[in-house]
Amino acid sequence: MNRNSNIALVGIAVAFLVLAAAFVFDLWGRTPATPPIPLVDKKFVDTSPSRVSIAEFLRKGGDPSDYECNICHEKNKPIKIKFDADNNIILPKEHLDIALSHGSHKRNNNCYNCHDEMNLELLQTRDGRQLKLVDSTPLCGSCHGPTYRDWEAGVHGRTSGFWDRGLGDYSRLGCASCHNPHSPKFPGREPAPGPHALHPIAKAPAHHESERTHE
Amino acid sequence: MTPNPPCSSGACNGGGGNGNGGMNRRSFLRTSGVLASGIAALAASLAPLRDLTDYTSAAEFMQKHYKELSKDDMDKVLDRITREVEKQYAIRPHVKDYKPMDGVEFVYCLNLTRCIGCRKCVHACVAENNQSRDPEIQYIRVLKMPHGSFDMEKGDHNYSTPTVPEKGFFYMPVQCQQCKNPPCVKVCPVEATWQETDGITVIDYDWCIGCRYCEAACPYFARRFNWTKPSIPKDSINPEMSYLGNRPRKQGVMEKCHFCIQRTRAGKYPACLEVCPAGARKFGNILDPNSEVSYILRTKKVFVQLKEELGTSPRFFYYFDV
Numbered sequence: 001m002n003r004n005s006n007i008a009l010v011g012i013a014v015a016f017l018v019l020a021a022a023f024v025f026d027l028w029g030r031t032p033a034t035p036p037i038p039l040v041d042k043k044f045v046d047t048s049p050s051r052v053s054i055a056e057f058l059r060k061g062g063d064p065s066d067y068e069c070n071i072c073h074e075k076n077k078p079i080k081i082k083f084d085a086d087n088n089i090i091l092p093k094e095h096l097d098i099a100l101s102h103g104s105h106k107r108n109n110n111c112y113n114c115h116d117e118m119n120l121e122l123l124q125t126r127d128g129r130q131l132k133l134v135d136s137t138p139l140c141g142s143c144h145g146p147t148y149r150d151w152e153a154g155v156h157g158r159t160s161g162f163w164d165r166g167l168g169d170y171s172r173l174g175c176a177s178c179h180n181p182h183s184p185k186f187p188g189r190e191p192a193p194g195p196h197a198l199h200p201i202a203k204a205p206a207h208h209e210s211e212r213t214h215e
Numbered sequence: 216m217t218p219n220p221p222c223s224s225g226a227c228n229g230g231g232g233n234g235n236g237g238m239n240r241r242s243f244l245r246t247s248g249v250l251a252s253g254i255a256a257l258a259a260s261l262a263p264l265r266d267l268t269d270y271t272s273a274a275e276f277m278q279k280h281y282k283e284l285s286k287d288d289m290d291k292v293l294d295r296i297t298r299e300v301e302k303q304y305a306i307r308p309h310v311k312d313y314k315p316m317d318g319v320e321f322v323y324c325l326n327l328t329r330c331i332g333c334r335k336c337v338h339a340c341v342a343e344n345n346q347s348r349d350p351e352i353q354y355i356r357v358l359k360m361p362h363g364s365f366d367m368e369k370g371d372h373n374y375s376t377p378t379v380p381e382k383g384f385f386y387m388p389v390q391c392q393q394c395k396n397p398p399c400v401k402v403c404p405v406e407a408t409w410q411e412t413d414g415i416t417v418i419d420y421d422w423c424i425g426c427r428y429c430e431a432a433c434p435y436f437a438r439r440f441n442w443t444k445p446s447i448p449k450d451s452i453n454p455e456m457s458y459l460g461n462r463p464r465k466q467g468v469m470e471k472c473h474f475c476i477q478r479t480r481a482g483k484y485p486a487c488l489e490v491c492p493a494g495a496r497k498f499g500n501i502l503d504p505n506s507e508v509s510y511i512l513r514t515k516k517v518f519v520q521l522k523e524e525l526g527t528s529p530r531f532f533y534y535f536d537v
């Protein structure tokens with residue numbers, strides 16, 4: 001063997017050792033750690049309905065005095081409802097917590113469309129049925145027919161529990177468990193956090209710009 | 216090299232003329248030096264193996280395909296999984312192998328008029344199905360789409376408005392569509408994923424080799440890959456587990472929505488439905504004419520099977536209240 005092969009062998013040995021060191025000390029590094037993903041707030045996995053209906057409130061032992069109308073009002077003596085120039089109801093100061101926004105054409109601006117003027121602790125349907133405050137769902141159904149039909153079939157609103165009725169019970173929420181009867185449009189809410197990509201996605205604002213110019 | 220080179224230095228064999236096959240001290244040191252450094256480099260190059268913590272046990276390695284497992288075999292497998300989970304998460308799980316029910320075919324219906332895009336379904340699913348929290352694996356993606364369009368390209372996953380819904384947009388959650396003609400099943404080279412009689416396409420995590428063909432084949436971005444070992448806080452583990460469903464996964468296997476097998480095959484609604492504040496999600500047995508999903512497909516006028524033109528025939532229907 002000559003001198004050249006000597007040098008080559010030593011070179012290989014050195015290269016191997018450098019490689020070994022590089023592997024052990026991770027010289028070229030692993031993929032940089034992405035920022036930790038915080039655990040999601042427990043409120044986003046809460047299955048309770050979006051609002052507490054009177055029925056639910058009283059079932060859980062809530063104070064019923066707010067719903068005992070006849071403490072202040074007299075039975076069989078209807079209160080006259082006052083309207084402003086725009087035909088909006090002027091709420092008395094005792095009821096300012098009510099935000100009345102039921103229907104989009106201001107036609108449903110009469111308390112007695114739903115409340116019984118002769119006994120405010122009861123509700124009344126247009127066809128003359130009287131219902132308790134905790135039993136409002138058929139009252140809603142008396143105007144919202146197709147939605148009520150869907151609800152009865154378990155298709156409007158959430159049906160929870162067992163899909164297989166032979167294996168267990170199911171429960172269906174009433175209208176007021178999601179909709180505020182005075183302002184029934186389903187309110188917006190804070191969305192749960194979006195997905196965290198494995199690798200951050202580069203923003204491409206230029207793309208949107210160009211799209212807009214095409215239009 | 217000539218057969219007998221002149222000995223110009225002490226480096227040649229048998230420096231003292233000891234004959235062939237001998238080795239002098241210098242050449243021995245040199246050769247062993249190169250060898251040792253080579254071995255050191257080889258050992259060092261295997262350094263990533265230090266990170267490997269969950270080894271495949273012999274029992275798992277020798278396990279037969281799911282469809283070939285007898286009842287006794289399955290009991291042993293479930294027992295092994297129970298022990299593994301207990302060791303790893305310090306919680307005793309109830310692992311079962313839920314079988315499809317007779318006369319049941321599951322269908323999901325989602326009301327696009329009602330969905331408000333709150334993403335609660337995404338996180339209820341993660342909690343129910345023991346998905347990795349960091350890195351994050353989620354089976355449901357909610358797309359924010361502009362009104363009047365069904366162009367998926369315009370969908371936005373990453374919206375973060377302070378409140379939803381935003382005016383002018385509708386929200387479309389997308390998850391495994393449980394296709395009747397699933398492209399993901401066709402491409403699996405090892406039959407680790409298949410369609411069951413109740414319509415759920417399942418994955419055997421012990422059989423999956425992690426080739427990700429199914430992920431590429433799925434037109435709905437429904438399948439997820441465990442690039443790293445999943446991390447789940449011990450107190451967040453859901454102990455009600457199923458073999459083909461939400462038992463903890465390993466690094467290197469695929470997973471996806473399985474309609475909450477551990478719930479739905481026990482008669483319950485899936486977790487994403489139970490958490491929906493808008494009641495937009497409906498689930499049930501399409502073979503039962505009295506089920507909610509039958510009512511929807513019978514009475515609702517417009518329903519969409521996503522990317523219908525691909526011929527995948529999803530069991531997931533999007534509909535509107537009209």
